[in-house]
Amino acid sequence: MFHFILRRLASAVPTLFIVVTISFFLMRFAPGGPFNLERPLPPATMENLMRAYHLDQPLWSQYLQYLKNAVTGDFGPSYIYKDNTIAELIGKGLPYSIRLGSLALIFALVGGVLVGTLAALRQNSFLDFLVMSVATTGVTVPNFVVGPVLLLIFSLTFSLLPGGGWGDGSWPFLILPVITLGLPQLAVFARLTRGSMIEALHADHIRTVRAYGLPQRVVVITHAMRGALLPVVSYLAPCAAALLTGSAVVESIFTIPGVGRYFVLGAINRDYTLVMGTVVLVAVFVIVFNLVVDIIYGLLDPRVRHD
Amino acid sequence: MSHMKLNLRAALLLGSLLIGASPALAEMVLHRGNSGEPQTLDQSQTSIDIEAFILKDLYEGLTVYDANGKIVPGAAESWTISDDGTVYTFKLRANANWSDGSPVTAEDFVFSLRRIQDPKTAAGYANILYPIKNAAKINKGEAKLEELGAKAIDAKTLEITLENPTPFFIELLSHQSALPVSKASFEKNGADFVKPGKLVGNGAFKLVEHVPNDHLTVVKNENYWDAANVKLDKVIFYPIDDQAANVRRFEAGELHLVYNFASDQIERLRAQYADQVHVTPSFATYYYPFDTRAEPFSDVRVRRALSMAVDRDFLSTEIFNESKLPMYSLVPPGIENYGKPELPDFAEMSQLDREDKAIELMKEAGYGEGGKPLNIEIRYNTNPNHERAATAVADMWKKTFGANVTLVNLDISSHYAYLQEGGKFNVARAGWVADYADAENFLNLNYSGNKTFNYGHYNNPEFDELLQKSYKERDPAARSKLLHQAEALVMRDQPIAPLVNDANFWLVSSKVKGWGDNGNNEHLSKYLSVEE
Numbered sequence: 148m149f150h151f152i153l154r155r156l157a158s159a160v161p162t163l164f165i166v167v168t169i170s171f172f173l174m175r176f177a178p179g180g181p182f183n184l185e186r187p188l189p190p191a192t193m194e195n196l197m198r199a200y201h202l203d204q205p206l207w208s209q210y211l212q213y214l215k216n217a218v219t220g221d222f223g224p225s226y227i228y229k230d231n232t233i234a235e236l237i238g239k240g241l242p243y244s245i246r247l248g249s250l251a252l253i254f255a256l257v258g259g260v261l262v263g264t265l266a267a268l269r270q271n272s273f274l275d276f277l278v279m280s281v282a283t284t285g286v287t288v289p290n291f292v293v294g295p296v297l298l299l300i301f302s303l304t305f306s307l308l309p310g311g312g313w314g315d316g317s318w319p320f321l322i323l324p325v326i327t328l329g330l331p332q333l334a335v336f337a338r339l340t341r342g343s344m345i346e347a348l349h350a351d352h353i354r355t356v357r358a359y360g361l362p363q364r365v366v367v368i369t370h371a372m373r374g375a376l377l378p379v380v381s382y383l384a385p386c387a388a389a390l391l392t393g394s395a396v397v398e399s400i401f402t403i404p405g406v407g408r409y410f411v412l413g414a415i416n417r418d419y420t421l422v423m424g425t426v427v428l429v430a431v432f433v434i435v436f437n438l439v440v441d442i443i444y445g446l447l448d449p450r451v452r453h454d
Numbered sequence: 455m456s457h458m459k460l461n462l463r464a465a466l467l468l469g470s471l472l473i474g475a476s477p478a479l480a481e482m483v484l485h486r487g488n489s490g491e492p493q494t495l496d497q498s499q500t501s502i503d504i505e506a507f508i509l510k511d512l513y514e515g516l517t518v519y520d521a522n523g524k525i526v527p528g529a530a531e532s533w534t535i536s537d538d539g540t541v542y543t544f545k546l547r548a549n550a551n552w553s554d555g556s557p558v559t560a561e562d563f564v565f566s567l568r569r570i571q572d573p574k575t576a577a578g579y580a581n582i583l584y585p586i587k588n589a590a591k592i593n594k595g596e597a598k599l600e601e602l603g604a605k606a607i608d609a610k611t612l613e614i615t616l617e618n619p620t621p622f623f624i625e626l627l628s629h630q631s632a633l634p635v636s637k638a639s640f641e642k643n644g645a646d647f648v649k650p651g652k653l654v655g656n657g658a659f660k661l662v663e664h665v666p667n668d669h670l671t672v673v674k675n676e677n678y679w680d681a682a683n684v685k686l687d688k689v690i691f692y693p694i695d696d697q698a699a700n701v702r703r704f705e706a707g708e709l710h711l712v713y714n715f716a717s718d719q720i721e722r723l724r725a726q727y728a729d730q731v732h733v734t735p736s737f738a739t740y741y742y743p744f745d746t747r748a749e750p751f752s753d754v755r756v757r758r759a760l761s762m763a764v765d766r767d768f769l770s771t772e773i774f775n776e777s778k779l780p781m782y783s784l785v786p787p788g789i790e791n792y793g794k795p796e797l798p799d800f801a802e803m804s805q806l807d808r809e810d811k812a813i814e815l816m817k818e819a820g821y822g823e824g825g826k827p828l829n830i831e832i833r834y835n836t837n838p839n840h841e842r843a844a845t846a847v848a849d850m851w852k853k854t855f856g857a858n859v860t861l862v863n864l865d866i867s868s869h870y871a872y873l874q875e876g877g878k879f880n881v882a883r884a885g886w887v888a889d890y891a892d893a894e895n896f897l898n899l900n901y902s903g904n905k906t907f908n909y910g911h912y913n914n915p916e917f918d919e920l921l922q923k924s925y926k927e928r929d930p931a932a933r934s935k936l937l938h939q940a941e942a943l944v945m946r947d948q949p950i951a952p953l954v955n956d957a958n959f960w961l962v963s964s965k966v967k968g969w970g971d972n973g974n975n976e977h978l979s980k981y982l983s984v985e986e
Binding site: 177182191195196227228230240303306310399415 | 491493494495496499573574575576577578579580581590593594645648649665666667668669692694695696698699702703705706708864865866867868870871872905906
């Protein structure tokens with residue numbers, strides 16, 4: 148197991164390298180630069196800026212410099228948010244995104260598995276149809292609709308909850324963003340669970356344990372659930388990486404100071420270092436969560452063993 | 455639920471105050487929606503209005519704006535100008551102090567002005583202070599910092615020498631780039647001098663906290679010379695860039711001020727909040743330059759015809775919901791030392807007459823129906839409002855001339871990079887917001903030597919000469935006349951078609967007192983108070 152983790156971590160290095168390289172050069176293909184604003188700068192100023200940020204050097208030399216600094220954990224200064232380094236920006240924003248994302252993940256996972264299991268047990272019943280239509284709606288209605296509608300109801304109409312912001316991070320501030328962020332994922336988890344649970348309930352070993360006369364509760368939770376959760380677990384990795392690194396849409400609607408908005412802002416503003424920083428951040432999260440999922444897989448499925 | 459909790463907390467706080475027998479009244483806090491995260495709090499790097507709002511609360515320049523946008527003495531209590539208009543002597547206030555209690559000195563201003571021009575600082579707005587002697591040379595690395603035309607005569611007397619008489623120099627000094635930096639603080643903290651806990655300012659407020667994308671808190675600066683007249687104890691800036699979120703939080707009573715909201719909300723907001731909705735024409739022009747280097751746009755008749763055929767009233771009412779006003783001049787109205795801007799001859803006509811005249815002109819030039827085909831490509835930066843405007847203009851040109859109009863859009867960075875680098879085009883969208891309230895700032899957009907902003911490459915020696923003369927003219931009335939003559943040429947030749955006059959949108963809660971609308975869009979918190 149230990150060797151498996153080590154091997155995977157070692158293989159992450161070339162992956163990260165390729166991700167960094169491709170995005171570094173792709174970003175530079177986009178026309179304009181961080182200092183091409185609606186109000187263009189005079190040539191002398193532009194020259195000073197390019198020199199100050201080493202953008203006047205050949206691209207390959209900038210690339211090597213970036214790699215060298217990145218290895219030591221220095222992701223450079225932001226070209227747009229000039230008072231901050233990339234590490235500072237992400238360091239300040241990430242805790243908010245992780246807090247919000249993990250709550251949304253728990254909400255989606257627990258809610259989705261619960262609802263999906265119920266639907267599978269009452270397959271083709273009214274409850275099943277109800278749950279699945281709600282889940283389909285959850286997937287199809289985008290969060291930029293769900294968020295404002297929730298705010299309209301709970302904040303503006305009934306004044307029950309604040310209209311946005313992080314506040315002191317207590318539940319009145321978090322409940323709506325968590326629901327908005329988690330709802331589409333909850334729907335995915337519910338559909339996945341329902342499908343695999345129906346399959347699992349028809350498997351041979353379940354028929355065997357039923358034949359032994361075990362109660363329904365034990366059959367479902369101890370025996371069927373284990374197999375049914377496998378597809379859910381494989382979806383967990385991309386889902387967790389996406390939720391924990393923040394959502395530009397949800398963070399904008401609820402004005403939450405997370406890192407999600409940096410993906411969009413960085414790209415629009417041609418803030419090269421910020422884009423690179425967010426790309427590396429997501430890549431690291433994806434790699435880590437894929438590893439975590441593989442480990443969980445090994446624990447759930449005896450056919451998968453990492454040694 | 456949360457409100458109950460908040461009230462409970464407030465009650466507890468009040469209780470503890472009463473028990474402590476404190477005479478202090480409740481703190482007066484202004485919740486200020488600031489529609490975007492400041493990119494920097496460094497005077498040498500700042501470029502946008504939302505930064506200026508914060509910086510001008512934290513620092514005070516030699517001159518400042520009053521509540522109605524007029525320039526009044528700031529850190530300098532008075533100044534004199536030499537007879538030839540090139541030497542300005544400022545007398546700093548004896549009681550002007552930094553927030554750490556140390557006095558604001560002429561040396562601080564000299565240090566700050568040099569820092570802006572230092573090529574190593576790479577200040578984005580260094581050129582706005584180029585009129586200062588040797589500034590441009592220093593900024594290009596051709597002269598030493600010490601050669602800058604700024605010197606401290608004594609601790610409280612500052613002398614600034616200019617290259618040439620610059621009639622709008624006092625306006626330039628009111629830009630946020632000219633705000634002073636505490637020399638002592640900069641030397642101690644380096645680039646970190648902008649961080650909370652380290653920032654030393656001389657404004658009415660001082661920085662206490664900054665959580666990016668959440669809030670930025672400033673509190674009253676007791677060391678400010680005019681602290682007795684500052685009513686607010688605290689201002690919290692909310693950098694909310696989502697316009698709808700701003701409006702929601704205003705409606706929920708969480709914000710007192712909101713800067714910028716979507717123009718399609720105006721009608722609804724006016725119906726609901728009446729005079730809390732403030733739409734003020736700003737010193738900003740939304741215009742379409744024509745590429746005058748190539749046929750058919752090199753023909754003044756074609757440009758005039760196209761400009762005439764644009765129904766600006768339609769753009770203003772139907773496209774921009776009256777959030778922008780119809781505009782025919784290049785210089786926006788309301789600039790004090792300029793007066794009424796020049797208008798093209800067709801401004802007085804009705805739109806129907808304009809169209810008739812336009813068709814005639816276009817026929818004369820030999821384009822459109824019955825002549826050579828008229829192909830026009832409109833370029834604009836991606837944005838729903840610009841797209842709607844471009845679509846409407848395209849339709850007007852199609853209907854009037856049978857022109858074949860296509861639309862191309864690029865993101866803002868690419869759009870302006872293309873124009874700035876001299877890319878060829880037919881018609882493009884552009885906008886200009888005044889750096890300082892002076893007509894020259896707009897007219898310069900058509901100066902042939904302006905390699906960056908003269909997108910359409912208009913080249914008229916007569917115009918250039920008038921502009922050049924205006925720089926040397928000391929008499930304000932004579933100077934204004936020269937500028938008017940220059941604008942009249944632009945109106946005649948239409949190298950650009952001015953379309954609409956931008957407006958600033960503010961939601962100002964009725965609890966806020968001391969607010970004054972102004973075209974400069976200057977709103978220092980020191981004049982404001984909140985009545986709960």
